[in-house]
Amino acid sequence: xxxxxxxxxxxxxxxxxxxxxxxxxxxxxxxxxxxxxxxxxxxxxxxxxxxxxxxxxxxxxxxxxxxxxxxxxxxxxxxxxxxxxxxxxxxxxxxxxxxxxxxxxxxxxxxxxxxxxxxxxxxxxxxxxxxxxxxxxxxxxxxxxxxxxxxxxxxxxxxxxxxxxxxxxxxxxxxxxxxxxxxxxxxxxxxxxxxxxxxxxxxxxxxxxxxxxxxxxxxxxxxxxxxxxxxxxxxxxxxxxxxxxxxxxxxxxxxxxxxxxxxxxxxxxxxxxxxxxxxxxxxxxxxxxxxxxxxxxxxxxxxxxxxxxxxxxxxxxxxxxxxxxxxxxxxxxxxxxxxxxxxxxxxxxxxxxxxxxxxxxxxxxxxxxxxxxxxxxxx
Amino acid sequence: xxxxxxxxxxxxxxxxxxxxxxxxxxxxxxxxxxxxxxxxxxxxxxxxxxxxxxxxxxxxxxxxxxxxxxxxxxxxxxxxxxxxxxxxxxxxxxxxxxxxxxxxxxxxxxxxxxxxxxxxxxxxxxxxxxxxxxxxxxxxxxxxxxxxxxxxxxxxxxxxxxxxxxxxxxxxxxxxxxxxxxxxxxxxxxxxxxxxxxxxxxxxxxxxxxxxxxxxxxxxxxxxxxxxxxxxxxxxxxxxxxxxxxxxxxxxxxxxxxxxxxxxxxxxxxxxxxxxxxxxxxxxxxxxxxxxxxxxxxxxxxxxxxxxxxxxxxxxxxxxxxxxxxxxxxxxxxxxxxxxxxxxxxxxxxxxxxxxxxxxxxxxxxxxxxxxxxxxxxxxxxxxxxxxxxxx
Numbered sequence: 026x027x028x029x030x031x032x033x034x035x036x037x038x039x040x041x042x043x044x045x046x047x048x049x050x051x052x053x054x055x056x057x058x059x060x061x062x063x064x065x066x067x068x069x070x071x072x073x074x075x076x077x078x079x080x081x082x083x084x085x086x087x088x089x090x091x092x093x094x095x096x097x098x099x100x101x102x103x104x105x106x107x108x109x110x111x112x113x114x115x116x117x118x119x120x121x122x123x124x125x126x127x128x129x130x131x132x133x134x135x136x137x138x139x140x141x142x143x144x145x146x147x148x149x150x151x152x153x154x155x156x157x158x159x160x161x162x163x164x165x166x167x168x169x170x171x172x173x174x175x176x177x178x179x180x181x182x183x184x185x186x187x188x189x190x191x192x193x194x195x196x197x198x199x200x201x202x203x204x205x206x207x208x209x210x211x212x213x214x215x216x217x218x219x220x221x222x223x224x225x226x227x228x229x230x231x232x233x234x235x236x237x238x239x240x241x242x243x244x245x246x247x248x249x250x251x252x253x254x255x256x257x258x259x260x261x262x263x264x265x266x267x268x269x270x271x272x273x274x275x276x277x278x279x280x281x282x283x284x285x286x287x288x289x290x291x292x293x294x295x296x297x298x299x300x301x302x303x304x305x306x307x308x309x310x311x312x313x314x315x316x317x318x319x320x321x322x323x324x325x326x327x328x329x330x331x332x333x334x335x336x337x338x339x340x341x342x343x344x345x346x347x348x349x350x351x352x353x354x355x356x357x358x359x360x361x362x363x364x365x366x367x368x369x370x371x372x373x374x375x376x377x378x379x380x381x382x383x384x385x386x387x388x389x390x391x392x393x394x395x396x397x398x399x400x401x402x403x404x
Numbered sequence: 405x406x407x408x409x410x411x412x413x414x415x416x417x418x419x420x421x422x423x424x425x426x427x428x429x430x431x432x433x434x435x436x437x438x439x440x441x442x443x444x445x446x447x448x449x450x451x452x453x454x455x456x457x458x459x460x461x462x463x464x465x466x467x468x469x470x471x472x473x474x475x476x477x478x479x480x481x482x483x484x485x486x487x488x489x490x491x492x493x494x495x496x497x498x499x500x501x502x503x504x505x506x507x508x509x510x511x512x513x514x515x516x517x518x519x520x521x522x523x524x525x526x527x528x529x530x531x532x533x534x535x536x537x538x539x540x541x542x543x544x545x546x547x548x549x550x551x552x553x554x555x556x557x558x559x560x561x562x563x564x565x566x567x568x569x570x571x572x573x574x575x576x577x578x579x580x581x582x583x584x585x586x587x588x589x590x591x592x593x594x595x596x597x598x599x600x601x602x603x604x605x606x607x608x609x610x611x612x613x614x615x616x617x618x619x620x621x622x623x624x625x626x627x628x629x630x631x632x633x634x635x636x637x638x639x640x641x642x643x644x645x646x647x648x649x650x651x652x653x654x655x656x657x658x659x660x661x662x663x664x665x666x667x668x669x670x671x672x673x674x675x676x677x678x679x680x681x682x683x684x685x686x687x688x689x690x691x692x693x694x695x696x697x698x699x700x701x702x703x704x705x706x707x708x709x710x711x712x713x714x715x716x717x718x719x720x721x722x723x724x725x726x727x728x729x730x731x732x733x734x735x736x737x738x739x740x741x742x743x744x745x746x747x748x749x750x751x752x753x754x755x756x757x758x759x760x761x762x763x764x765x766x767x768x769x770x771x772x773x774x775x776x777x778x779x780x781x782x783x784x785x786x787x788x789x790x791x792x793x794x795x796x
Contacts (some may be wrong), residue, residue, distance in 0.1 A: 028713040028716070029709055029713045029714070030710075030713050030714055030717045035519075065553060127704075130788065186585060286793050286794075286795070289719060289795065290794070291794065293697040300795040300796070301795065301796060303786065303789075305784070306786065306789035306790075306793075306795050307782065307785040307786070307789065309793055309795070310784075310785040310786070310788035310789040310792075310793065311730075311785060311790065312730050313727070313788055313793060314727045314730055314785075314788065315729050317707055317724065318700070318706075318731060319702060319703065319705040320707075320708050320710070321703060321706035321707040321709070322702070322703050322706060324710065325706050330527055335509035343699055343702055343703070346699050347700075349702050350699075375744065392692075395692070395695040395696055395697065395699055396692075398695060398698065398699060399671075399684070399685075399691060399694070399695035399698065400683060402682065402698060403671070403675070403683075404671045404675050404680070404684065404685050404693065404696070
């Protein structure tokens with residue numbers, strides 16, 4: 026059995042990502058993007074450096090300009106980015122888009138991968154249709170028409186939808202509204218006639234677009250994988266996505282704890298540092314324990330994805346369920362233990378709180394994944 | 405074939421030949437566990453045979469050096485032995501505080517003479533050990549212990565009382581922390597000493613627990629003669645060894661968070677007790693709680709595995725035993741609460757008509773001690789806060 030430790034190469038990537046995020050994508054960058062209501066929603070200065078380091082192509086094969094470094098490596102990058110709350114196309118394009126195209130794309134469709142690795146082509150996954158993640162609940166219709174399809178429907182919370190060059194859309198070519206069968210995936214250009222992308226502003230200062238599809242016509246070669254069989258591909262993409270979101274949540278929660286510990290060592294009340302109070306010590310010690318448990322889940326899920334393990338789905342849900350629970354606790358405790366300062370916009374701890382929730386909810390929260398984990402474990 | 409492959413082959417053949425059939429199933433109850441020692445009565449002929457054969461093979465302490473009666477196996481060979489035993493569900497031949505605790509401490513800190521004297525009988529299961537640590541006035545504040553050992557030249561005279569001594573009434577020897585110097589900082593006047601429980605002045609009294617069982621005793625020391633050469637390490641330097649042993653103990657107790665091989669898991673119990681509807685447990689509230697528990701349980705198992713792997717790769721995070729003890733015991737307590745929720749009032753029948761061998765109410769009551777013995781959950785959290793997070 027593979028050991029639950031990082032290889033030297035993975036550790037090196039982690040160190041490199043750490044420096045990059047700390048120096049080129051600090052929390053102040055997200056704050057600025059938020060305050061200035063930035064059009065792009067990410068800093069090109071950061072993105073260019075990340076691309077130069079090869080991060081955009083971490084999962085992409087060398088034949089398409091990537092490094093094929095694998096999920097454990099990419100997970101380290103996601104975790105480090107969670108620590109600095111850095112906004113970038115890394116997740117929507119480098120993780121979700123790259124995985125979807127690699128799993129189901131035709132040779133022609135996979136040509137996009139080179140531009141994605143080069144950081145110049147962005148993708149966005151448009152699958153959900155309401156506030157809560159439900160990938161099988163697809164009311165969007167794709168009707169066969171001539172050589173192609175006509176799409177009608179409404180997609181919600183499409184991360185990076187406003188900058189994407191390719192939307193990956195789930196739509197029904199058969200089956201009822203909640204059936205797994207009959208779901209198909211399409212590659213849709215956001216500029217196509219009938220596509221309306223409306224950017225939202227979320228609690229974390231980032232975006233998630235609403236995408237309206239009205240009589241959008243696409244060619245037959247827009248179909249990603251086989252008609253009606255998109256569900257399996259989608260589930261694999263979602264497993265990958267959730268393992269990486271769990272890694273990001275690990276970074277967010279770890280940083281929230283670290284900052285809280287520093288604050289408790291500085292802040293004085295009653296003439297002593299508040300970190301000397303046992304009632305408070307035990308709360309952060311519990312959190313530290315929880316983070317150790319989470320680390321193991323995230324690493325195991327990432328390794329299972331790299332090994333194409335049969336248990337990867339259950340392990341991805343395990344990681345996301347645990348990560349969501351720990352991140353919720355870590356950010357709530359973080360604000361509480363910062364006292365009045367925790368309520369101010371000036372202190373960064375609130376940004377961690379407001380980033381953690383959207384990440385928890387994205388692609389399924391703790392309840393969704395604990396339920397899925399139980400189902401996969403036979404109960 | 406590599407050396408390890410042939411070791412596996414030989415081990416498999418030897419176990420097939422030597423492990424009695426009745427020893428190839430998980431323990432059904434505490435009664436099936438073999439602890440050895442002078443006072444031990446074997447529960448069956450096979451139990452005795454199995455211990456004898458494994459002890460002859462020196463596989464009751466597989467990784468101890470051969471010069472002290474151990475099996476001398478490398479880490480890889482030891483792992484193979486455990487895997488091969490698990491494969492046929494072979495029971496551990498011997499449960500032993502000697503093998504788990506005082507043995508490793510002697511190997512690390514003991515004099516050559518002490519190792520020669522004490523280790524071989526431990527391997528053979530001839531001497532059963534108990535641990536004299538806690539006192540009525542020294543629980544969480546262990547270093548405040550008051551049992552006094554007065555220097556009488558070549559020996560000490562010990563007076564005091566120990567409490568929570570596991571199986572003291574069934575043990576042959578005790579390793580105990582005693583105060584050899586009352587005039588210095590409390591951690592600096594403690595020694596770790598060994599004595600025979602048959603020494604005049606030693607008496608024990610079992611403590612009945614809320615579970616109805618009496619695994620623990622009070623031990624009274626009344627002018628007990630302890631030879632000075634039975635001190636582990638230097639006189640007054642016992643606290644460091646005690647802490648080493650506590651770390652050891654924490655990982656043993658923390659392991660109770662895992663489900664032992666062969667035992668039914670909580671979800672398996674739930675499927676039996678509640679049944680499935682459309683592939684899901686038929687009680688939505690319980691299912692949610694059990695799913696949450698199962699996530700935590702696997703997180704714990706993976707963390708125990710990661711800590712082991714990191715230690716081997718020398719990427720140790722250090723000081724993880726407090727975390728594993730805390731997480732593992734809290735998990736175990738919750739498992740017992742959920743077991744009761746699953747079986748309802750059936751799980752509250754204490755004895756007589758309707759009581760089952762599973763002893764659910766007794767096990768539930770006993771599990772409350774997990775987060776108290778070996779350092780309370782609160783002590784573990786304080787250790788994490790101070791040693792890892794640097795909060796004073």
